[in-house]
Amino acid sequence: MTAPVVLEETTAESAALTVVRARHPGRWITGAAVAVLLAMAGNALVTNPAWDWPVVGEYLFHPSVLHAVLFTVELTALGIALGFLLGTVLALMRLSRVPLLASVAWGYVWLFRSVPLILQLLFWYNLAALYKQISFGVPFGPAFLSVGTMDLIGPVTAAALGLALHQAAYAAEIVRGGFLSVDPGQLEAAAALGIPRARQILRIQLPQAMRSIVPAAGNEIIGLVKGTSVVYIMALPELFYQVQVIYNRTGRVIAMLLVAAIWYLVLTTVLSVGQYYVERRFGRGLARPGPSARMRRLRRALAVRRAAPRRGGEGGPR
Amino acid sequence: MSGEFMVDVRGVHKSYGPLEVLRGVDLRVRPGEVTVIIGPSGSGKSTLLRGINHLEKIDRGYIAIDGEFVGYRRSGNRLHELKEREILRRRTHIGFVFQNFNLFPHLTVRQNVTEAPISAQRRPRDEVEALAAELLEQVGLSGKADAYPRQLSGGQQQRVAIARALALRPKVVLFDEPTSALDPELVGEVLEVMKALARGGTTMIVVTHEIGFAREVADTVAFMDAGRIVEQGPPPRVLDRPEHDRTRAFLGRVL
Numbered sequence: 001m002t003a004p005v006v007l008e009e010t011t012a013e014s015a016a017l018t019v020v021r022a023r024h025p026g027r028w029i030t031g032a033a034v035a036v037l038l039a040m041a042g043n044a045l046v047t048n049p050a051w052d053w054p055v056v057g058e059y060l061f062h063p064s065v066l067h068a069v070l071f072t073v074e075l076t077a078l079g080i081a082l083g084f085l086l087g088t089v090l091a092l093m094r095l096s097r098v099p100l101l102a103s104v105a106w107g108y109v110w111l112f113r114s115v116p117l118i119l120q121l122l123f124w125y126n127l128a129a130l131y132k133q134i135s136f137g138v139p140f141g142p143a144f145l146s147v148g149t150m151d152l153i154g155p156v157t158a159a160a161l162g163l164a165l166h167q168a169a170y171a172a173e174i175v176r177g178g179f180l181s182v183d184p185g186q187l188e189a190a191a192a193l194g195i196p197r198a199r200q201i202l203r204i205q206l207p208q209a210m211r212s213i214v215p216a217a218g219n220e221i222i223g224l225v226k227g228t229s230v231v232y233i234m235a236l237p238e239l240f241y242q243v244q245v246i247y248n249r250t251g252r253v254i255a256m257l258l259v260a261a262i263w264y265l266v267l268t269t270v271l272s273v274g275q276y277y278v279e280r281r282f283g284r285g286l287a288r289p290g291p292s293a294r295m296r297r298l299r300r301a302l303a304v305r306r307a308a309p310r311r312g313g314e315g316g317p318r
Numbered sequence: 319m320s321g322e323f324m325v326d327v328r329g330v331h332k333s334y335g336p337l338e339v340l341r342g343v344d345l346r347v348r349p350g351e352v353t354v355i356i357g358p359s360g361s362g363k364s365t366l367l368r369g370i371n372h373l374e375k376i377d378r379g380y381i382a383i384d385g386e387f388v389g390y391r392r393s394g395n396r397l398h399e400l401k402e403r404e405i406l407r408r409r410t411h412i413g414f415v416f417q418n419f420n421l422f423p424h425l426t427v428r429q430n431v432t433e434a435p436i437s438a439q440r441r442p443r444d445e446v447e448a449l450a451a452e453l454l455e456q457v458g459l460s461g462k463a464d465a466y467p468r469q470l471s472g473g474q475q476q477r478v479a480i481a482r483a484l485a486l487r488p489k490v491v492l493f494d495e496p497t498s499a500l501d502p503e504l505v506g507e508v509l510e511v512m513k514a515l516a517r518g519g520t521t522m523i524v525v526t527h528e529i530g531f532a533r534e535v536a537d538t539v540a541f542m543d544a545g546r547i548v549e550q551g552p553p554p555r556v557l558d559r560p561e562h563d564r565t566r567a568f569l570g571r572v573l
Contacts, residue, residue, distance in 0.1 A: 189420035192371060193434035193486065194410035197402060203433070207424045285424045285466030 052255035059246065059259050068242030069263050075228045075238060076267075079163035080221050086164065087171025092201075094176050105172065112169035118230050120166055124158040125234050159231040167224060174216040178209030210282040218275040222268045239263055324349045324490055324521045325370065329379035332365055339365045340376070341545035347490070347538070350519045354532040354553075357542035358568055363525040366542070367492050370523070371412040372405055383411055384489050410438050413483030413491035417498050419475045421467040421482070427454065428463040431482045439486065446485065453481040457511050473504030477511055484515075491515070493524040529572060533557055541565045 045051060059065055093105035112120070128149040137143035153161065182205050190200040229240035237245075239260050247256040325347040332340040339362045347353050355363045368374040370381050372389035380397065381388060388408050390397040400408075421430050431450040435441045454460050457477040459470075467475050476496055483491055493512065497505040509531050516522060516535045526532065532539050533553045540550035543564050549556060560566050 183420075185416065185418055185420040186422065188373060189414075189416060189422070191406070192373060192409060192412075192414040192416075193482070194406040194408075194438040195434050196406060196437060199437045203437070204422055208422075282424075285426070285468060 050254060051258065052252055055250075055252045055255035056258045056262070059243075059256060060262065062246075064237075064242055064246070065239070065259060065263070068237050068239045069267075071237055072225065072228050072239045072263075073267065075160060075163060075231065076221065076225050078160040079167050079224050079228070080217075082160070082164035083167025083220075083224075084171045084175070084217065086168035087173075088175050090168060090172035091175035091179065094172065095179060109169045109172050112166055117162070117166050117227065118233060121159065121162040121231060121234060124153065124162040125155065127153055127158065155234050155236055159234055159236055163224065163228065163231070167220065170220055171217070174213055174220065175209070177216070178211075178213035179205055181212045182208045207282060211279075214275065214279050214282060218271065218278075222271055225267050225271065226264055323347060323382075324351075324384055325353075325523065326382045326385075327366070327370070327379070328381075330366070330369060330376050330381060331378035332362075332369060332374065332376050339545055340369070342379070343542075343545070343547055345540060345547060345550075347521060347523060349521055351537040352516045352522045352524065352535050353538045353540060354536040355523065355525045355540045355542055355547075356527070356529065356532060356568070356572075357548075361542040362545045363542050364494050367414075367494050367523065367525050370490075370492055371409050371414055373414075375399075383408075386411075388412070406438065410434065410486045411489045413486055413488035415476070415479050415483050415491065415493045415496050417495040419467070419472070419479045419499070421475055421479055423467050426464050426466055427459065427470070427478050430467065430478060431485045434482070435485050435487075449485060450481070453484050454478075456484075456514070457481050458507070471504060472500045473507045476500065476508045480508075480511055480515075484520075490521040490523065493522065493526070495525050495527070497526065497528060527572060529557065529569070541568065543568070 046053070090105045090108055093101040094109075096102060131149055133146045134149050134152055135143035135146040137145070186204055186208065187200060190204045195204065228238050231238055232241035232244065235241065243256040243260045247253045250256075323346045325345065327343055327345040330340050330343040331338070341362075343362070343366055345353070345366070355366070357363050365374055369376045370383070370388070372381075375389065380390070386408065387397065389400055389405050391400055392398075422433070425433065428447070428450055431453060432443070432446045435446040435449070436443055451460065451463065454463055457480055459474060459477055459481070462470060462474065462478075467478065470478065480491075480496075496512070497508050500508065505528070509528060512522070512524070512531070513535055524531075524536075536553050538550055539553045539556040540547045541556060541560070541562070541564075542548065548562050548564055549560065556565065557569065560569060
């Protein structure tokens with residue numbers, strides 16, 4: 001009917017039309033409400049003297065606390081490095097064509113995932129009570145070298161070993177999952193090209209498996225940073241044990257727990273940032289963008305601010 | 319066995335459980351010849367091709383490339399299966415191009431092409447990289463050496479896969495439905511590269527549904543159905559004057 005005419009008018013006028021964005025008053029109201037709640041929480045943290053902020057400041061960089069942080073980092077590093085090394089071996093055993101190897105790996109994962117970590121640690125701690133001597137020699141035959149268990153496995157070794165063996169069970173499943181996530185066509189192509197077996201695993205499968213291993217491994221590392229706190233039962237001076245020692249002496253419980261919490265936050269933050277870069281490294285050649293778009297936006301925002309210090313700050317609604 | 323045939327397939331049988339996929343296949347390809355295998359899906363074409371480079375183990379019969387068994391060593395009347403290392407070494411004589419390309423997504427185009435010659439054949443890197451540049455130019459992708467596979471179209475990826483197969487300097491190149499995963503407008507560029515190879519004297523076995531390609535390029539067309547080669551011969555004879563009803567029925571459906 002009149003449609004053609006209308007169409008013509010619209011095209012003629014369209015140059016002069018401006019677009020008015022829809023308003024979202026609801027977003028502003030919820031935003032404001034959350035801001036008020038945040039301010040209240042912040043106020044409650046800062047103004048309540050029971051939080052003992054001066055004491056937190058006093059002990060945050062106290063040498064004994066710093067040593068404990070270092071020890072926690074060491075335990076984590078050992079646990080993760082040894083755990084993933086053994087875990088990778090277990091995963092390859094599990095995927096191997098030798099049935100006994102696969103069963104042994106399965107049995108290991110079953111056992112070490114089933115027994116609580118704290119129990120495992122106490123077993124290792126008390127290993128000397130079970131076996132006084134550890135001998136190296138012919139299986140079931142004569143021994144060439146015998147060492148007292150106490151000398152070989154002290155509390156620190158027991159803790160690191162306990163964490164690593166426990167971690168290995170989880171790492172094995174993560175690594176195995178990573179290998180299973182690689183398209184079988186990749187291995188077929190590598191085999192068709194005659195690429196040697198070890199090279200197929202290291203050059204073709206592993207880098208692709210890493211894409212799904214890294215996020216899960218990041219979880220595990222962050223979990224272990226905090227998980228190291230269970231070794232306090234062995235009276236080892238890691239972060240959690242150390243702050244307990246201090247507050248048992250000074251009675252400033254809340255402040256010392258805050259000190260520990262702040263350090264755990266710092267450690268996990270550093271690890272999260274590290275994970276972002278590792279993931280980006282293994283995401284090479286893949287169209288899907290890296291893990292955290294928020295991280296990129298943050299970096300871009302910081303770069304803009306550095307380039308134009310006066311302008312980027314406000315960040316109005318978008 | 320003599321050097322007369324580059325590929326010599328005799329009496330090959332293969333079953334998956336109760337399902338017989340190959341039921342006595344004979345196929346001979348002379349050096350420099352192009353053989354195109356056509357046939358309905360499930361007829362055993364791909365299994366045969368994968369048997370030739372021992373990606374599938376055959377149950378009976380034998381397959382030889384240039385007088386050498388791929389997966390076995392003969393002593394007297396027995397065929398001993400070889401160790402994986404030796405099978406991998408012999409596979410480098412055979413190029414294989416997959417339907418889904420199977421390029422390594424985390425490696426650049428150049429690394430995809432140079433990986434196997436360096437790690438499997440232990441040829442010097444300089445020589446292999448020069449060859450890779452040459453091959454990429456040959457398939458029309460000289461500008462893409464540093465791109466990653468995902469940044470390329472399907473047709474470009476398949477051309478990289480062809481260059482990767484050729485980098486081994488294989489005695490024969492096997493193509494397993496190389497254009498079936500491609501958008502129709504990209505099929506032509508891949509077929510052009512394959513035609514150029516055929517003209518250059520590469521020995522090829524191609525499983526495909528592209529009857530036009532078979533007609534133009536093949537020295538021999540083999541029609542497979544239900545695990546057997548029903549008939550084979552020069553393209554005009556098999557494609558235009560097929561002797562068997564099954565061939566006629568198949569061609570009637572695809573042409």
